[in-house]
Amino acid sequence: MSDGLSRRDFLKLGGLSLAGLAFGRFTSNLPLGTTAFTVFDDSDLIRVAGTSKTISINTVPSFKSAIYRWCERDELIHVYEEVVADEPKFNPVWYRVWGGYIHRDRVQRVKYIYNQPVDSIPEGTRLLAEVTVPFVPVWRYTKYSNWTKLGFLLYSESVHWIEAVEDGPTVPWYQGPWYRIFDELIGYPYHVPAIGLRVIPAQELDPISPETPWEEKHIDVNLTNQSLNAYEYGKIVFQTNISSGLPGPTSTSVGKFNIDPKTPSKHMGNGDLFAGIDGYELPGVPWTSFFTGDGQAFHGTYWHENFGAPMSHGCINMRTSEAKWLFRWARPISRYDAVNTPGFGTSVEIHY
DSSP, X not given: OOOOOOHHHHHHHHHHHHHTOTTOOOOTTSXXXXXXXXXXXXXXXXXEOSSSSXXXXXXXXXXXXXXXXXXXXXXXXXXXXXXEOSSSTTSOEEEEETTEXXXXXXXXXXXXXXXXXOSOOOTTOOEEEEEOSSEXXXXXXXXXXXXXXXXXXXXXXXXXXXXXXXXXXXXXXXXXXXXXXXXXXXXXXXXXXGGGEEEOOGGGGOOSSTTSOGGGEEEEEETTTTEEEEEETTEEEXXXXXXXXXXXXXXXXXXXXXXXXXXXXXXXXXXXXXXXXXXXXXXXXXXEEEOSXXXXXXXXXXXXXXXXXXXXXXXXXXXXXXXXXXXXXXXXXXXXXXXXXXXXXXXXXXXX
16 A cells, blocks of 8 residues: 555645644653644634535635635635625625635634543443544555555544554554544444544533423424524523525425434445545534434534525534534433434424
């Protein structure tokens, strides 16, 4: 297996190098969350996300303005300022970047946060972990082809089950432990650099207001204004805007439902991990709470920030932190060590 990099790979890894990951040598005696490189300021960094190969930087914060240049998927861009413009009305935020402005609809705000890997994982158990850097590369080992780099990445805020700490491929940009990832959709494991993932402690998923009877919790989704309200005893305890299914075959179902089951990590897509950047593959969709038998669910979203407009294949896209709140609040009560926790769940009504 050659360690040669394409120009695209070089640009991606170059961004990692500048931020200190490199994926550079990780020295275990450094303080938690640090590497040998600490001078890069990533406090305002975005990743080009979305489902398109490219998005535009416009000369002024308007889609009607001239285009300064096109940005490729997974490009990392420094933000100098956040600007509220006149359009679009439901999501008027633009980011001032080198050369102009980029709308936030198809980008993800990211950081580089490094983690001290755990030493080991007891055999037969799995730990939840979230990606805390813009992305990590994915490799797979087989006895026939040794180590092979797969054609996709794991992205910031995605959540995964790790089942072992092991040695990984020999690469010049990282000499540290690797996590073996369990993927429930494809049925075979793959490996990622461990310092890019944070193990989630069990107490972080403690249920919210578990003493409230199930009949006193309710979720209301209005597809017309793309809003979600959560109620306890008839009073709103949480509200936000969401992105529902696009009109047509992928529209979100209307009616009364119940959440059942829930899973903190779900691979959504076709299961073809060699599909590359254009394939519909979303590993590690976080904090997924299903409400229909055909797979529609509330879940976190790491591929856009266009809440307030329909964007999905039928699911209710939410900001990841908000989906995590809903996951902890809604019944059935979650268990850290269970992928699915069936049971009669919180009622949901979806309407126009």
